[in-house]
Amino acid sequence: MLNVVILGSTGSIGRQALEVIESLELDCRVTALAAHSNYQELLEQCHRFSPSRVALVDENSALQLKESSGELDVEILQGQEGLIELASDREADLVMVATVGFSGFLPTLYALRNGRKVALANKESLVVGGELLAREVPEYKELIIPVDSEHSAIYQCLQGEKRESVKKLILTASGGPFLNTSPEHLPEVTPAQALKHPNWAMGPRITIDSATFMNKGFEVLEAGWLFGVELENIEVVVHPQSIVHSLVEYQDGSVLAQMGTPDMRVPIQYSLTAPGRKSNSFPALDLNSQSLSFHEPDTEKFPCLRLAYEAGKTGGTMPACLNAADEVAVELFLKGIIKFTDIAKYVEMAMKEHELVSEPSLEDIIEADRVTRNELKKIVARLG
Numbered sequence: 383m384l385n386v387v388i389l390g391s392t393g394s395i396g397r398q399a400l401e402v403i404e405s406l407e408l409d410c411r412v413t414a415l416a417a418h419s420n421y422q423e424l425l426e427q428c429h430r431f432s433p434s435r436v437a438l439v440d441e442n443s444a445l446q447l448k449e450s451s452g453e454l455d456v457e458i459l460q461g462q463e464g465l466i467e468l469a470s471d472r473e474a475d476l477v478m479v480a481t482v483g484f485s486g487f488l489p490t491l492y493a494l495r496n497g498r499k500v501a502l503a504n505k506e507s508l509v510v511g512g513e514l515l516a517r518e519v520p521e522y523k524e525l526i527i528p529v530d531s532e533h534s535a536i537y538q539c540l541q542g543e544k545r546e547s548v549k550k551l552i553l554t555a556s557g558g559p560f561l562n563t564s565p566e567h568l569p570e571v572t573p574a575q576a577l578k579h580p581n582w583a584m585g586p587r588i589t590i591d592s593a594t595f596m597n598k599g600f601e602v603l604e605a606g607w608l609f610g611v612e613l614e615n616i617e618v619v620v621h622p623q624s625i626v627h628s629l630v631e632y633q634d635g636s637v638l639a640q641m642g643t644p645d646m647r648v649p650i651q652y653s654l655t656a657p658g659r660k661s662n663s664f665p666a667l668d669l670n671s672q673s674l675s676f677h678e679p680d681t682e683k684f685p686c687l688r689l690a691y692e693a694g695k696t697g698g699t700m701p702a703c704l705n706a707a708d709e710v711a712v713e714l715f716l717k718g719i720i721k722f723t724d725i726a727k728y729v730e731m732a733m734k735e736h737e738l739v740s741e742p743s744l745e746d747i748i749e750a751d752r753v754t755r756n757e758l759k760k761i762v763a764r765l766g
Protein backbone atom coordinates (compact mmCIF):
# COMPACT_ATOMS: atom_id res chain seq x y z
CA MET A 383 0.00 0.00 0.00
CA LEU A 384 1.51 3.30 -1.19
CA ASN A 385 0.86 6.33 1.06
CA VAL A 386 0.34 9.22 -1.35
CA VAL A 387 0.26 12.97 -0.74
CA ILE A 388 -1.18 15.13 -3.56
CA LEU A 389 -0.38 18.84 -3.58
CA GLY A 390 -2.60 20.71 -6.06
CA SER A 391 -5.38 18.12 -5.80
CA THR A 392 -8.04 20.53 -7.08
CA GLY A 393 -6.21 21.27 -10.34
CA SER A 394 -6.18 19.51 -13.69
CA ILE A 395 -3.37 17.08 -12.76
CA GLY A 396 -4.50 16.63 -9.15
CA ARG A 397 -8.07 15.72 -10.12
CA GLN A 398 -6.89 13.28 -12.77
CA ALA A 399 -4.50 11.67 -10.28
CA LEU A 400 -7.39 11.09 -7.87
CA GLU A 401 -9.53 9.76 -10.72
CA VAL A 402 -6.76 7.30 -11.69
CA ILE A 403 -6.31 6.11 -8.08
CA GLU A 404 -10.06 5.66 -7.63
CA SER A 405 -11.02 4.16 -10.99
CA LEU A 406 -8.08 1.74 -11.25
CA GLU A 407 -8.32 0.81 -7.59
CA LEU A 408 -4.57 1.33 -7.29
CA ASP A 409 -2.92 0.05 -4.16
CA CYS A 410 -2.69 3.60 -2.77
CA ARG A 411 -3.92 5.37 0.33
CA VAL A 412 -4.37 9.13 -0.10
CA THR A 413 -2.99 10.40 3.19
CA ALA A 414 -2.93 14.15 2.49
CA LEU A 415 -4.26 16.67 -0.03
CA ALA A 416 -3.56 20.35 -0.60
CA ALA A 417 -4.66 23.25 -2.77
CA HIS A 418 -4.63 27.03 -2.80
CA SER A 419 -8.18 28.18 -2.00
CA ASN A 420 -10.77 25.82 -3.50
CA TYR A 421 -12.10 24.55 -0.16
CA GLN A 422 -15.39 23.25 -1.61
CA GLU A 423 -13.61 20.82 -3.93
CA LEU A 424 -11.11 19.87 -1.23
CA LEU A 425 -14.00 19.11 1.12
CA GLU A 426 -15.61 16.88 -1.51
CA GLN A 427 -12.23 15.11 -1.96
CA CYS A 428 -12.03 14.61 1.84
CA HIS A 429 -15.37 12.78 1.75
CA ARG A 430 -14.17 10.58 -1.15
CA PHE A 431 -10.63 9.77 0.04
CA SER A 432 -10.56 10.34 3.84
CA PRO A 433 -7.07 11.89 4.02
CA SER A 434 -5.81 12.39 7.57
CA ARG A 435 -4.43 15.87 6.76
CA VAL A 436 -5.18 18.62 4.24
CA ALA A 437 -3.74 22.10 3.63
CA LEU A 438 -4.95 25.28 1.95
CA VAL A 439 -2.54 28.11 1.22
CA ASP A 440 -5.22 30.77 1.52
CA GLU A 441 -5.97 31.24 5.22
CA ASN A 442 -9.59 32.42 4.79
CA SER A 443 -10.34 29.36 2.67
CA ALA A 444 -8.73 27.14 5.33
CA LEU A 445 -11.07 28.74 7.87
CA GLN A 446 -14.07 28.11 5.60
CA LEU A 447 -12.99 24.49 5.26
CA LYS A 448 -12.77 24.13 9.05
CA GLU A 449 -16.29 25.56 9.38
CA SER A 450 -17.73 23.25 6.71
CA SER A 451 -15.90 20.07 7.66
CA GLY A 452 -18.32 19.17 10.50
CA GLU A 453 -17.65 15.69 11.85
CA LEU A 454 -14.88 14.91 9.36
CA ASP A 455 -11.80 13.48 11.06
CA VAL A 456 -9.17 15.56 9.24
CA GLU A 457 -6.42 17.90 10.39
CA ILE A 458 -6.52 21.20 8.46
CA LEU A 459 -3.26 23.09 7.91
CA GLN A 460 -2.88 26.48 6.29
CA GLY A 461 -0.42 28.67 4.43
CA GLN A 462 2.64 27.72 2.40
CA GLU A 463 4.02 26.13 5.61
CA GLY A 464 1.08 23.72 5.57
CA LEU A 465 2.07 22.47 2.11
CA ILE A 466 5.69 22.18 3.14
CA GLU A 467 4.72 20.16 6.20
CA LEU A 468 2.69 17.72 4.07
CA ALA A 469 5.50 17.46 1.51
CA SER A 470 8.01 16.65 4.26
CA ASP A 471 5.88 13.90 5.83
CA ARG A 472 8.18 10.93 6.47
CA GLU A 473 5.16 8.58 6.41
CA ALA A 474 4.51 9.49 2.76
CA ASP A 475 5.84 7.03 0.18
CA LEU A 476 5.13 9.39 -2.71
CA VAL A 477 4.50 13.15 -2.84
CA MET A 478 2.83 14.32 -6.05
CA VAL A 479 3.62 17.99 -6.62
CA ALA A 480 0.92 19.30 -8.95
CA THR A 481 0.56 22.90 -7.82
CA VAL A 482 1.21 25.55 -10.44
CA GLY A 483 4.19 27.88 -10.87
CA PHE A 484 6.78 28.87 -8.28
CA SER A 485 4.47 27.59 -5.51
CA GLY A 486 5.66 24.04 -6.25
CA PHE A 487 9.33 24.73 -5.65
CA LEU A 488 9.54 24.77 -1.82
CA PRO A 489 7.33 21.69 -1.32
CA THR A 490 9.43 19.80 -3.91
CA LEU A 491 12.65 20.90 -2.24
CA TYR A 492 11.46 19.89 1.24
CA ALA A 493 10.09 16.56 0.04
CA LEU A 494 13.44 15.73 -1.59
CA ARG A 495 15.47 17.03 1.37
CA ASN A 496 13.47 14.58 3.49
CA GLY A 497 14.22 11.73 1.09
CA ARG A 498 10.63 11.43 -0.14
CA LYS A 499 9.87 10.06 -3.62
CA VAL A 500 8.32 12.82 -5.70
CA ALA A 501 5.93 12.42 -8.65
CA LEU A 502 6.74 15.74 -10.26
CA ALA A 503 4.18 17.56 -12.40
CA ASN A 504 5.36 21.02 -11.35
CA LYS A 505 8.11 21.60 -13.93
CA GLU A 506 8.81 25.05 -12.47
CA SER A 507 10.45 23.36 -9.45
CA LEU A 508 13.34 22.14 -11.59
CA VAL A 509 13.39 25.24 -13.79
CA VAL A 510 14.00 27.57 -10.84
CA GLY A 511 15.71 25.19 -8.43
CA GLY A 512 17.50 22.51 -10.46
CA GLU A 513 20.94 23.95 -9.70
CA LEU A 514 20.24 24.23 -5.96
CA LEU A 515 18.77 20.72 -5.82
CA ALA A 516 21.80 19.26 -7.56
CA ARG A 517 24.00 20.79 -4.84
CA GLU A 518 21.74 20.11 -1.85
CA VAL A 519 20.22 16.72 -2.68
CA PRO A 520 22.73 14.95 -4.95
CA GLU A 521 20.47 11.88 -5.22
CA TYR A 522 17.43 13.92 -6.41
CA LYS A 523 17.35 12.24 -9.85
CA GLU A 524 16.66 8.86 -8.29
CA LEU A 525 13.87 10.31 -6.14
CA ILE A 526 11.85 12.00 -8.92
CA ILE A 527 9.36 10.24 -11.20
CA PRO A 528 8.23 12.67 -13.88
CA VAL A 529 4.53 13.25 -14.54
CA ASP A 530 4.93 15.58 -17.52
CA SER A 531 4.11 13.43 -20.58
CA GLU A 532 7.37 14.30 -22.39
CA HIS A 533 9.55 13.49 -19.39
CA SER A 534 7.57 10.37 -18.60
CA ALA A 535 8.23 9.30 -22.20
CA ILE A 536 11.98 9.89 -21.86
CA TYR A 537 12.05 8.21 -18.44
CA GLN A 538 10.42 5.14 -20.01
CA CYS A 539 12.76 5.16 -23.04
CA LEU A 540 15.75 5.22 -20.65
CA GLN A 541 14.69 2.15 -18.64
CA GLY A 542 17.41 -0.49 -18.69
CA GLU A 543 19.79 1.70 -20.75
CA LYS A 544 23.16 3.16 -19.78
CA ARG A 545 23.14 6.95 -19.44
CA GLU A 546 26.49 7.23 -21.29
CA SER A 547 24.84 5.62 -24.35
CA VAL A 548 22.49 8.59 -24.72
CA LYS A 549 23.34 11.00 -27.54
CA LYS A 550 20.44 13.38 -27.26
CA LEU A 551 16.92 13.86 -25.98
CA ILE A 552 14.19 14.98 -28.38
CA LEU A 553 11.15 16.65 -26.84
CA THR A 554 8.03 16.84 -28.96
CA ALA A 555 5.84 19.98 -28.97
CA SER A 556 2.27 20.11 -30.23
CA GLY A 557 2.83 23.70 -31.35
CA GLY A 558 -0.25 24.95 -29.49
CA PRO A 559 -3.23 26.80 -30.93
CA PHE A 560 -1.19 29.30 -32.99
CA LEU A 561 1.10 26.94 -34.84
CA ASN A 562 -0.42 27.97 -38.17
CA THR A 563 -1.33 31.56 -37.26
CA SER A 564 0.70 34.08 -39.24
CA PRO A 565 3.09 36.16 -37.09
CA GLU A 566 1.27 39.43 -38.06
CA HIS A 567 -1.92 38.13 -36.43
CA LEU A 568 -0.29 37.00 -33.16
CA PRO A 569 -0.55 40.42 -31.42
CA GLU A 570 -4.36 40.32 -31.80
CA VAL A 571 -5.02 36.82 -30.43
CA THR A 572 -7.28 36.79 -27.37
CA PRO A 573 -6.93 34.90 -24.06
CA ALA A 574 -9.98 32.80 -25.04
CA GLN A 575 -8.25 31.71 -28.28
CA ALA A 576 -4.96 31.05 -26.47
CA LEU A 577 -6.76 28.90 -23.87
CA LYS A 578 -8.06 26.53 -26.60
CA HIS A 579 -5.28 23.97 -26.80
CA PRO A 580 -5.77 21.60 -29.76
CA ASN A 581 -4.79 18.36 -27.95
CA TRP A 582 -4.65 18.79 -24.17
CA ALA A 583 -7.05 20.12 -21.49
CA MET A 584 -4.82 21.72 -18.85
CA GLY A 585 -4.74 24.56 -16.30
CA PRO A 586 -4.61 28.15 -17.65
CA ARG A 587 -0.91 28.91 -17.02
CA ILE A 588 0.47 25.86 -18.82
CA THR A 589 -2.04 26.31 -21.65
CA ILE A 590 -0.82 29.86 -22.33
CA ASP A 591 2.79 28.69 -21.91
CA SER A 592 2.10 26.03 -24.55
CA ALA A 593 0.79 28.69 -26.92
CA THR A 594 3.96 30.82 -26.50
CA PHE A 595 6.33 27.76 -26.46
CA MET A 596 7.56 28.82 -23.00
CA ASN A 597 6.19 25.53 -21.73
CA LYS A 598 8.51 23.68 -24.10
CA GLY A 599 11.39 25.87 -22.97
CA PHE A 600 10.64 24.98 -19.34
CA GLU A 601 10.51 21.32 -20.35
CA VAL A 602 13.97 21.57 -21.93
CA LEU A 603 15.39 22.89 -18.65
CA GLU A 604 13.41 20.31 -16.66
CA ALA A 605 14.78 17.50 -18.86
CA GLY A 606 18.33 18.80 -18.44
CA TRP A 607 18.09 18.48 -14.65
CA LEU A 608 16.03 15.31 -14.57
CA PHE A 609 18.22 13.29 -16.90
CA GLY A 610 21.61 15.01 -16.49
CA VAL A 611 21.87 15.98 -20.17
CA GLU A 612 23.49 19.23 -21.43
CA LEU A 613 21.06 21.70 -23.01
CA GLU A 614 22.87 21.53 -26.38
CA ASN A 615 21.92 17.84 -26.47
CA ILE A 616 18.22 18.49 -25.94
CA GLU A 617 16.22 19.25 -29.08
CA VAL A 618 12.64 20.27 -29.64
CA VAL A 619 10.64 19.02 -32.60
CA VAL A 620 7.11 20.13 -33.46
CA HIS A 621 4.73 17.18 -33.70
CA PRO A 622 1.16 18.54 -33.93
CA GLN A 623 -0.58 15.19 -33.29
CA SER A 624 0.92 14.71 -29.76
CA ILE A 625 1.14 10.94 -30.27
CA VAL A 626 4.92 10.56 -29.95
CA HIS A 627 5.46 12.01 -26.48
CA SER A 628 9.26 12.30 -26.76
CA LEU A 629 12.32 10.39 -27.92
CA VAL A 630 15.84 9.39 -26.92
CA GLU A 631 18.57 9.09 -29.54
CA TYR A 632 21.38 6.69 -28.60
CA GLN A 633 25.04 6.72 -29.67
CA ASP A 634 24.45 3.88 -32.16
CA GLY A 635 21.81 5.90 -34.03
CA SER A 636 18.83 4.04 -32.53
CA VAL A 637 16.00 6.33 -31.56
CA LEU A 638 13.49 5.13 -28.97
CA ALA A 639 10.10 6.82 -28.73
CA GLN A 640 7.18 6.45 -26.34
CA MET A 641 3.76 6.84 -27.94
CA GLY A 642 0.14 6.97 -26.88
CA THR A 643 -3.04 9.01 -27.11
CA PRO A 644 -2.70 12.52 -25.63
CA ASP A 645 -4.15 11.61 -22.22
CA MET A 646 -2.41 12.83 -19.05
CA ARG A 647 -3.96 9.99 -17.06
CA VAL A 648 -1.43 7.62 -18.66
CA PRO A 649 1.78 9.35 -17.41
CA ILE A 650 0.03 10.09 -14.10
CA GLN A 651 -0.78 6.40 -13.75
CA TYR A 652 2.80 5.45 -14.65
CA SER A 653 4.17 7.79 -11.96
CA LEU A 654 2.07 5.84 -9.44
CA THR A 655 2.89 2.32 -10.66
CA ALA A 656 6.44 2.65 -12.12
CA PRO A 657 8.29 0.54 -12.99
CA GLY A 658 5.17 -1.65 -13.02
CA ARG A 659 2.11 -1.19 -15.24
CA LYS A 660 -1.58 -1.82 -14.78
CA SER A 661 -4.28 -2.20 -17.44
CA ASN A 662 -6.88 0.54 -17.79
CA SER A 663 -9.83 1.35 -20.02
CA PHE A 664 -8.53 4.67 -21.39
CA PRO A 665 -8.89 5.08 -25.19
CA ALA A 666 -6.19 3.05 -26.97
CA LEU A 667 -3.95 4.39 -29.73
CA ASP A 668 -5.17 3.56 -33.24
CA LEU A 669 -2.25 4.07 -35.59
CA ASN A 670 -4.40 3.26 -38.66
CA SER A 671 -6.27 6.51 -38.21
CA GLN A 672 -3.15 8.67 -37.70
CA SER A 673 -0.49 10.26 -39.79
CA LEU A 674 2.46 11.60 -37.84
CA SER A 675 4.45 14.67 -38.85
CA PHE A 676 7.50 16.44 -37.42
CA HIS A 677 9.19 19.76 -38.13
CA GLU A 678 11.51 22.33 -36.61
CA PRO A 679 10.10 24.97 -34.21
CA ASP A 680 10.05 28.60 -35.36
CA THR A 681 11.91 30.54 -32.65
CA GLU A 682 11.46 33.87 -34.50
CA LYS A 683 7.71 33.53 -34.20
CA PHE A 684 7.89 31.96 -30.72
CA PRO A 685 10.91 33.60 -28.99
CA CYS A 686 10.09 32.13 -25.55
CA LEU A 687 11.76 28.85 -26.51
CA ARG A 688 15.01 30.70 -27.28
CA LEU A 689 14.72 32.74 -24.05
CA ALA A 690 14.38 29.56 -22.00
CA TYR A 691 17.52 28.04 -23.57
CA GLU A 692 19.36 31.30 -22.87
CA ALA A 693 18.21 31.38 -19.23
CA GLY A 694 19.20 27.74 -18.78
CA LYS A 695 22.66 28.30 -20.29
CA THR A 696 23.21 31.40 -18.11
CA GLY A 697 22.14 29.47 -15.02
CA GLY A 698 22.26 30.91 -11.49
CA THR A 699 19.12 32.90 -10.72
CA MET A 700 18.30 33.55 -14.41
CA PRO A 701 15.84 30.62 -14.73
CA ALA A 702 14.03 31.90 -11.60
CA CYS A 703 13.80 35.30 -13.30
CA LEU A 704 12.53 33.64 -16.50
CA ASN A 705 9.78 31.82 -14.60
CA ALA A 706 8.72 34.78 -12.44
CA ALA A 707 8.56 37.14 -15.43
CA ASP A 708 6.55 34.61 -17.39
CA GLU A 709 4.16 33.99 -14.48
CA VAL A 710 3.45 37.72 -14.21
CA ALA A 711 3.21 38.25 -17.98
CA VAL A 712 0.81 35.32 -18.44
CA GLU A 713 -1.40 36.65 -15.65
CA LEU A 714 -1.45 40.12 -17.25
CA PHE A 715 -2.26 38.64 -20.66
CA LEU A 716 -5.13 36.59 -19.18
CA LYS A 717 -6.50 39.79 -17.60
CA GLY A 718 -6.38 41.52 -20.98
CA ILE A 719 -3.73 44.04 -19.83
CA ILE A 720 -0.96 43.05 -22.26
CA LYS A 721 -0.90 41.42 -25.71
CA PHE A 722 0.04 37.82 -26.41
CA THR A 723 3.28 38.90 -28.09
CA ASP A 724 4.13 41.11 -25.09
CA ILE A 725 4.68 37.99 -22.98
CA ALA A 726 8.02 37.23 -24.68
CA LYS A 727 8.87 40.94 -24.88
CA TYR A 728 8.47 41.47 -21.12
CA VAL A 729 10.22 38.24 -20.22
CA GLU A 730 13.20 39.31 -22.34
CA MET A 731 13.21 42.76 -20.70
CA ALA A 732 13.15 41.21 -17.23
CA MET A 733 16.06 38.93 -18.16
CA LYS A 734 18.10 41.87 -19.47
CA GLU A 735 17.58 43.82 -16.23
CA HIS A 736 18.15 40.85 -13.93
CA GLU A 737 21.06 41.04 -11.51
CA LEU A 738 22.43 37.54 -11.81
CA VAL A 739 23.52 35.55 -8.77
CA SER A 740 25.67 32.51 -9.58
CA GLU A 741 25.42 29.36 -7.46
CA PRO A 742 22.33 30.76 -5.74
CA SER A 743 21.20 29.85 -2.25
CA LEU A 744 17.53 29.20 -1.52
CA GLU A 745 17.20 32.81 -0.32
CA ASP A 746 18.75 34.09 -3.58
CA ILE A 747 16.18 32.18 -5.63
CA ILE A 748 13.26 33.43 -3.54
CA GLU A 749 14.62 36.97 -3.80
CA ALA A 750 15.10 36.70 -7.59
CA ASP A 751 11.49 35.56 -7.88
CA ARG A 752 10.21 38.42 -5.69
CA VAL A 753 12.28 41.17 -7.30
CA THR A 754 11.46 40.06 -10.86
CA ARG A 755 7.72 40.08 -10.13
CA ASN A 756 7.84 43.56 -8.57
CA GLU A 757 10.11 45.05 -11.24
CA LEU A 758 8.09 43.63 -14.11
CA LYS A 759 4.82 44.96 -12.72
CA LYS A 760 6.47 48.41 -12.48
CA ILE A 761 7.78 48.19 -16.07
CA VAL A 762 4.34 47.19 -17.40
CA ALA A 763 2.64 50.00 -15.44
CA ARG A 764 5.17 52.50 -16.89
CA LEU A 765 4.92 51.30 -20.50
CA GLY A 766 1.31 50.21 -20.51
Ligand SMILES: NC(=O)c1ccc[n+]([C@@H]2O[C@H](COP(=O)([O-])OP(=O)(O)OC[C@H]3O[C@@H](n4cnc5c(N)ncnc54)[C@H](OP(=O)(O)O)[C@@H]3O)[C@@H](O)[C@H]2O)c1
Nearest residue numbers: 390392393394395417418419420481482485503504584585
Ligand atom coordinates in the same frame (compact mmCIF):
# COMPACT_ATOMS: atom_id res chain seq x y z
N1 LIG B 1 -2.43 20.05 -16.74
C1 LIG B 1 -1.59 19.29 -17.40
O1 LIG B 1 -2.01 18.53 -18.28
C2 LIG B 1 -0.12 19.33 -17.10
C3 LIG B 1 0.75 18.54 -17.86
C4 LIG B 1 2.10 18.53 -17.53
C5 LIG B 1 2.57 19.31 -16.47
N2 LIG B 1 1.70 20.08 -15.77
C6 LIG B 1 2.21 20.90 -14.67
O2 LIG B 1 1.51 20.55 -13.49
C7 LIG B 1 1.35 21.70 -12.65
C8 LIG B 1 -0.14 21.90 -12.38
O3 LIG B 1 -0.79 22.21 -13.59
P1 LIG B 1 -2.37 22.17 -13.73
O4 LIG B 1 -2.64 22.29 -15.18
O5 LIG B 1 -2.92 20.98 -13.00
O6 LIG B 1 -2.76 23.52 -12.99
P2 LIG B 1 -4.19 24.00 -12.49
O7 LIG B 1 -5.28 23.20 -13.12
O8 LIG B 1 -4.21 25.48 -12.64
O9 LIG B 1 -4.19 23.62 -10.92
C9 LIG B 1 -3.31 24.25 -10.05
C10 LIG B 1 -3.38 23.63 -8.66
O10 LIG B 1 -2.43 24.31 -7.86
C11 LIG B 1 -3.11 24.98 -6.79
N3 LIG B 1 -2.47 26.29 -6.62
C12 LIG B 1 -2.63 27.42 -7.35
N4 LIG B 1 -1.85 28.42 -6.87
C13 LIG B 1 -1.20 27.91 -5.79
C14 LIG B 1 -0.30 28.43 -4.84
N5 LIG B 1 0.13 29.71 -4.90
N6 LIG B 1 0.17 27.62 -3.86
C15 LIG B 1 -0.25 26.34 -3.77
N7 LIG B 1 -1.13 25.78 -4.63
C16 LIG B 1 -1.59 26.55 -5.63
C17 LIG B 1 -4.55 25.10 -7.23
O11 LIG B 1 -5.40 25.23 -6.09
P3 LIG B 1 -6.84 25.98 -6.21
O12 LIG B 1 -7.69 25.09 -7.08
O13 LIG B 1 -7.32 26.05 -4.81
O14 LIG B 1 -6.57 27.31 -6.84
C18 LIG B 1 -4.73 23.79 -7.99
O15 LIG B 1 -4.91 22.73 -7.09
C19 LIG B 1 2.00 22.87 -13.41
O16 LIG B 1 3.29 23.06 -12.96
C20 LIG B 1 2.00 22.40 -14.86
O17 LIG B 1 3.05 22.96 -15.60
C21 LIG B 1 0.37 20.11 -16.06
